[in-house]
Amino acid sequence: MTKQPAGASMPFSVPEGDAYAQLLQLVVRGDLAPGTKLTEPALALRLGLSRTPVREAMQRLQLEGLLVPAGGGERPRVAVAPLDIDEARAVYQTTGLLEGAGARAVSEWPVLLRRTLATALRLADQEFRDVARAKAPDPALLFARHHAFHQRIVDETATSVSRALLHSLGPRLARYEWFHGPLLQLAGLPFAPTYDEHQAIVVAVRSGSADDVERAIRANWTNAAERLAEAITRARAAIGGG
Amino acid sequence: MTKQPAGASMPFSVPEGDAYAQLLQLVVRGDLAPGTKLTEPALALRLGLSRTPVREAMQRLQLEGLLVPAGGGERPRVAVAPLDIDEARAVYQTTGLLEGAGARAVSEWPVLLRRTLATALRLADQEFRDVARAKAPDPALLFARHHAFHQRIVDETATSVSRALLHSLGPRLARYEWFHGPLLQLAGLPFAPTYDEHQAIVVAVRSGSADDVERAIRANWTNAAERLAEAITRARAAIGGG
DNA sequence: GGGTCCTATAATGTATACCTTTTTATCGCG
DNA sequence: CGCGATAAAAAGGTATACATTATAGGACCC
Helix, strand or coil: CCCCCCCCCCCCCCCCCCHHHHHHHHHHCCCCCCCCEECHHHHHHHHCCCHHHHHHHHHHHHHCCCEEECCCCCCCCEEECCCCHHHHHHHHHHHHHHHHHHHHHHHHCCHHHHHHHHHHHHHHHHHHHHHHCCCCCCHHHHHHHHHHHHHHHHHHHCCHHHHHHHHHHHHHHHHHHHCHHHHHHHCCCCCHHHHHHHHHHHHHHHHCCHHHHHHHHHHHHHHHHHHHHHHHHHHHHHHCCC | CCCCCCCCCCCCCCCCCCHHHHHHHHHHCCCCCCCCEECHHHHHHHHCCCHHHHHHHHHHHHHCCCEEECCCCCCCCEEECCCCHHHHHHHHHHHHHHHHHHHHHHHHCCHHHHHHHHHHHHHHHHHHHHHHCCCCCCHHHHHHHHHHHHHHHHHHHCCHHHHHHHHHHHHHHHHHHHCHHHHHHHCCCCCHHHHHHHHHHHHHHHHCCHHHHHHHHHHHHHHHHHHHHHHHHHHHHHHCCC
16 A cells, blocks of 8 residues: 655645545546546555545535435445547546636736746746656656646636635546647657647737637637547557557 | 525536535525624534535635635634625626637637537527516526536536636636626616627627627627626615615 | 245435544743 | 734544435245
8 A cells, every 4th residue: 555645746725634636636636537436445445544534525526526426325335437539529528618718807907016926837838848848758757747737827817706616626636737749659659739729828828818818718629629528539449559 | 594506506516515506505595694603513514514624615715705814813714705806807807808819719610619608609699688688587597597608618618728717617606696697687787788789799690700709709708797896886885885 | 736925135315423624822932 | 012822722634423215136826
């Protein structure tokens, strides 16, 4: 039973103890396969905690959609939510919707602030590229750098309301993003389109056009979903169609 | 200690026991004033439950934004979230964003389905008007009927992802909606604009234009926020500016 | 031999006990 | 009289015990 420190590669806040963080990590990284039925006692044993914190973590992850009701159940039984391309599309699209709508606000910023944000985003994207260009990028680092780019946009432009929604959407997004990068490589697909789209976001932020910013962000997420779908298809074909 | 049945006027699902429903009701209806500091033992006593389910309900309501961290606190203390016009605007706007984006899907429906939905919405709006036209509308019923109109749109058009987000936004929205109607009356403002906007939604759904549908829904929520803000201003002036 | 009922096991929901930490109030000192 | 330190009270985090219920397996009856 390998207990890794939870927060290292998980850029999420961890309000309650670390039962949530640990369980989140197990699901996001796929250590608990989709469809796996979970029981409070078993998980408590595995995490070395009592049922109480584990139960709270399970309830939260259920609200966030990473755990779903299982069985024909009258009495609640939960399982790890299945992975689904259509759901991934919806998650990516909705992320783009919220992130894009919030980022429209830059159009009312003074030029200097916009430039500062644009520069910060350019640097964040550069750090992402630095990781992505490696022969065998560390998935955790790749994830973290990409997350940091978009998180910067959210932090600076989103209202508390949409920030909260994006936060609750985060775990589901993270789960798909987690193997997005590695899967691209496995499928032999390039990162270049992502670079270009990030660059378009930077340019739009600098220009200050609300429509352009929103369009660029939405396009980035929509296209990312399609890239993910394509990568899954190709990877499945390459490996032999599980 | 008056214990009212929880689900009667609260069109929300109530997964866990009724601690959540009870506490939700207390906050939404204002029985617990904004800013009120809550402790688990006190609430457990008040609700006639033990700390465990109360604690879970408090954690969920905190995720949903109805409870917020209080005090300069190192150790978590929570209080009922303050009411804030700007937050209300963000809640309404984001609701419109998600509901509107989902409803674009009707443009790809067969005509017959669109007509069916349009008719259902027209009837739902009619039931809302029936309540709103009364001299002293029952706030709970007014709330329920208005909620039903929009919920119908969400149920028929939203993806599971945006549905989940709207669901988690629901409590905050409900809190503002709860006194929106009564406040309009208090301020001597008419319901007519709402009728018109609902009608515009119905027409757009029937027509099948994605842009029109989205525009109509967004406008409805944006305008509703402005009406709420105006009603608050007027009511405050009329009563004497608390 | 198959189906149904019953029993036993196990999991969820709730309650309570324990421990740590924080906060507050009181007492003492400057 | 005020400020600080210490002690007591209280609240959050966790663990565990208890009650209820569902499910699975086996035995008995048809």
